[in-house]
Amino acid sequence: MQEQSTQQPAARSRAVRLDAFGGPEVLDVREVPAPQAGPGQIRVRVTAAGLNPMDWIMTADVDTAARFGLSLPAGFGTDYAGVVDQAGDGVTGFAPGDRVFGGALSRAVADFVLIDLDEGVAANEAHHTPEGVDDRTAATLAIAGRTASAALAVIAPGPDDTVLIGGAAGGVGVFAVQLARLAGARVIGTGSAASAGFLHDLGGDPVTYGDGLADRVRALAPGAVTAAIDLHGTETAHVARKLGVPDDRICTIAAQIDGVPAANGANAAPGALEEIARLVATGRLRVPIAATFPIDQIRRAVELQAGRHVHGKVVIDL
Structure with missing residues (x-):
């Protein structure tokens, strides 16, 4: 006691x-x-x-x-x-x-x-x-780390994947980008033009959001995007569908789309937060x-x- x-x-x-x-x-x-x-x-x-x-x-x-x-x-x-x-x-x-x-x-x-x-x-x-x-x-x-971990668990990225992450420069995005890269995937992250250098430093390939996003992503990934996470709304999820990503490899956190899985921090696997803290402690995640x-x-x-x-x-x- x-x-x-x-x-x-x-x-x-x-x-x-x-x-x-x-x-x-x-x-x-x-x-x-x-x-x-x-x-x-x-x-x-x-x-x-x-x-x-x-x-x-x-x-x-x-x-x-x-x-x-x-x-x-x-x-x-x-x-x-x-x-x-x-x-x-x-x-x-x-x-x-x-x-x-x-x-x-x-x-x-x-x-x-x-x-x-x-x-x-x-x-x-x-x-x-x-x-x-x-x-x-x-x-x-706690919140951002768990949410990113739960979303990554839905799409299960690996070395053969190119993952499109919407809202990649935000609080959850900084975790999602790095965790996907640690899993071996290539990451294309949407953001404003001003966030390009920041996303590059995290290990992602930046692309500006808005009209024409699908065409800009195709130019960056002619070999096809294989998974996507939308951390802001629905734009990235709809673009992923347009690019041929199946619904079960798309995840949203801030909106609901019929047929597309959604995740939040409460869905994170036991021990996910402790693992993220260990990654930070060892310098593998910042x-x-x-x-x-x-x-x-x-x-x-x-x-x-x-x-x-x-x-x-x-x-x-x-």
């Missing part, structure tokens, strides 16, 4: 709170009572929180929030990294001082998060942060951090991330 930390508990802490659902303008930093770890729980002193599109999508309106089980007042952000500073009765495997990362659904942008280790779900989890992975990077892994902000600039950070033109990840430092 793990004894509770003898560290003097903090009485107050900061957290981003919403009293209404909406855009970045509803996000405020509040002083709140510091949560205390109960039985089966750990308290994590958060040092970094990574932002994802789902953070602002699920808090944009009442109906969407309800589908995720959110009610007001609500917190914000899911991906976090930090240090365990309390361990409740019955906790095993974690102790104060352990570096951890994971997911805390719509409550990660805060000084402290409580993780109930008995729940064992992706939105309420902790994993040991490997040596060689800094906290900012660890705070970007996570570009596009921008960092202090917690009191949360609105600016979300506005930047929601613009969908960020090359890499946006992180809040705490």
